[in-house]
Every structure is written in structure tokens, then in C-alpha cells.
């Protein structure tokens with residue numbers, strides 16, 4: 001059964017592998033913070049190692065990976081390890097190493113001998129004359145880390161927003177688009193695209209500054225002469241909000257702004273959730289299609305609302321290089337159409 005079908009079955013009424021506790025009114029609800037991260041891990045690990053990717057939505061044994069990767073403060077820890085190695089070594093001696101299970105998992109999977117041809121590890125292995133095993137494993141670790149919290153958190157913020165009473169009309173318009181275009185490629189659906197883009201605009205999973213070093217000789221940037229060696233940066237959070245002529249009412253979730261023709265070229269140029277240029281996100285297309293597939297499966301069959309039991313804080317919590325919902329909990333109720 002496909003990953004998305006499992007996800008949807010998991011959320012639907014009736015027996016399912018991870019069906020959450022019942023709501024106070026007998027309606028099933030689920031902590032989508034967990035399941036969306038599971039979905040992102042399963043997608044990323046299959047892109048890397050298929051057929052040996054994880055199966056967290058079906059196999060509770062794989063859940064340990066997601067617990068380790070998303071519930072620890074691993075981004076802060078990695079940052080500390082890089083910038084303050086002595087302090088971090090001391091801390092890990094006290095608290096134990098982080099990401100130990102996922103490192104073992106990656107090392108094991110990157111040595112498998114029969115990966116599917118479409119996987120990243122297969123591509124790396126075909127260049128094994130120039131790459132050592134540990135280098136291939138390190139590349140895969142980068143992709144897995146880069147592809148879980150970003151997609152999982154982005155989807156979680158978005159589903160929470162869509163499930164609020166103020167966004168019910170967005171769900172209905174999405175469903176209309178699916179009904180009217182039953183055989184269309186998901187990339188041909190402009191409203192679906194707008195819903196996702198607006199989610200990533202308002203809740204960019206990497207909202208903070210992305211530093212870049214100005215090359216030798218300096219550069220003219222926006223009319224300013226910046227000397228070589230200076231560090232400059234842009235950040236999605238500000239780029240998506242500051243120019244109110246492009247983004248009127250910037251704190252409002254409003255997918256229609258991505259349909260409006262006037263200013264669209266400029267708005268797209270300001271869209272910075274995946275960064276831009278040579279070091280921009282190389283998982284952008286994978287992440288986008290993952291998001292489109294899961295939204296189509298959910299919102300063509302269900303409406304969602306925030307469960308009455310939801311008391312988690314969805315505030316964007318700073319993880320230094322990324323962000324996530326503060327309480328790492330998002331209880332969503334699913335109702336069949």
C-alpha cells in the first residue's frame with residue numbers, strides 16, 4: 001500500500017495502525033505533528049535507500065528513528081557541536097550522543113548492495129571510485145536530516161492553519177479543484193500550489209538568516225558596495241512580510257495572493273522558503289510533491305478541524321537554523337465527506 005494511502009487510512013475513521021485516541025465527542029483525532037514527520041522520513045528514506053527505506057507509518061520499530069530525529073533538540077546540539085566542540089563533547093558525555101540510532105541506520109543502509117536505480121545511494125555507489133563509503137553515508141545523512149523536519153514542520157503548520165475555522169473555505173476550494181480536475185497532474189492545479197506556497201510563506205521551516213560570504217573583490221548589492229569577505233544574509237521570515245505592497249496584510253494566511261496576476265513575478269522572486277541560487281534547497285521538488293500528494297489525499301476525502309483537546313502551542317519555535325511548532329503537538333480531527 002502506498003505511503004500516502006497508509007497515512008490517510010491512519011487518519012480515517014475505523015481501525016487503522018496508528019489511529020489516535022478518540023475525541024470527547026467520539027470523533028477520531030490524531031497528533032499530526034508525529035505522523036507528518038513519519039511521512040516525511042518515509043519519503044526521504046525511500047528517495048535515499050529504496051527498497052530499504054523506513055516504514056514508520058506501518059512499522060512501530062521504525063518509530064524510534066523519528067523519536068530520535070524530531071523530538072530531541074538535535075539542531076541546537078549539532079550547532080553546538082560545530083561551534084563549541086569542547087562544550088558539546090562535555091554535554092554529550094553527560095547526556096549521551098544524539099542521533100546515534102539514525103547514524104547507525106544510515107551507515108547500514110548506505111552499504112546495501114542492491115538499491116533501486118532511482119535512489120541517491122545508487123547514484124553515489126556508481127561513483128565509488130572517487131567516493132568512500134563514509135562520504136556517501138554523510139551525504140545521505142545530510143539529505144535525511146534536511147528532508148524530515150523541514151517538510152514535516154511545514155506540513156504541520158499548514159494543516160493546523162487549514163484546520164482553523166477561519167480557513168475552512170480554503171479546504172472547500174481545494175476539494176472543488178480536486179473534483180473538477182480528477183485526472184490532472186498535481187502540478188497542474190494552481191490552487192493546490194497556492195495553498196502550499198502560502199503555508200511556506202507564512203511558516204517557513206527555515207525562517208532565519210542564511211549567511212553567505214561576499215567573494216574577493218567585493219560586490220555591488222542593491223546599490224551598496226560590499227567588500228569581499230563580508231558576511232551578508234537574507235531571511236525568509238522578513239522577505240515574506242516586509243514589503244506590504246507585495247504581501248498586503250502579511251500575517252494573514254491568504255492563498256489567493258498567489259493566484260492574483262498583478263505583482264506575481266515580484267512575489268515569486270521574494271519567495272525564499274527554499275532559499276535561492278547555487279546553495280538553495282536541492283530537495284525542493286521532492287518536498288513540494290510530497291506535500292501536494294498528501295494534501296490531495298486528505299482534502300479530497302476529509303475535512304479537518306483542530307481537536308477540542310488540542311492545548312499545544314503552535315508558536316514558531318526557534319531551533320537556531322530551523323523552526324518547529326513550540327509544543328511539538330498538533331491534534332487534528334478528521335471528518336469524512
Ligand code: HEM
Nearest residue numbers: 146147150151154205206210273274275279281282283287
Ligand atoms: C518544505 C521542505 C523544505 C524546505 C523549506 C527546505 C529549505 C531549505 C533551505 C532554505 C536550504 C538552504 C540552506 C542554506 O542555505 O543554508 C536547503 C538546503 C538543502 N536542502 Fe532543503 N528544504 C526542504 C526539504 C528538503 C528535502 C525533502 C530534502 C532532501 C530529501 C532537502 C535537502 C536539502 C539539501 C541537501 C540542502 C543543502 C544544499 C546545498 O548546500 O547545496 N530539503 N533547504
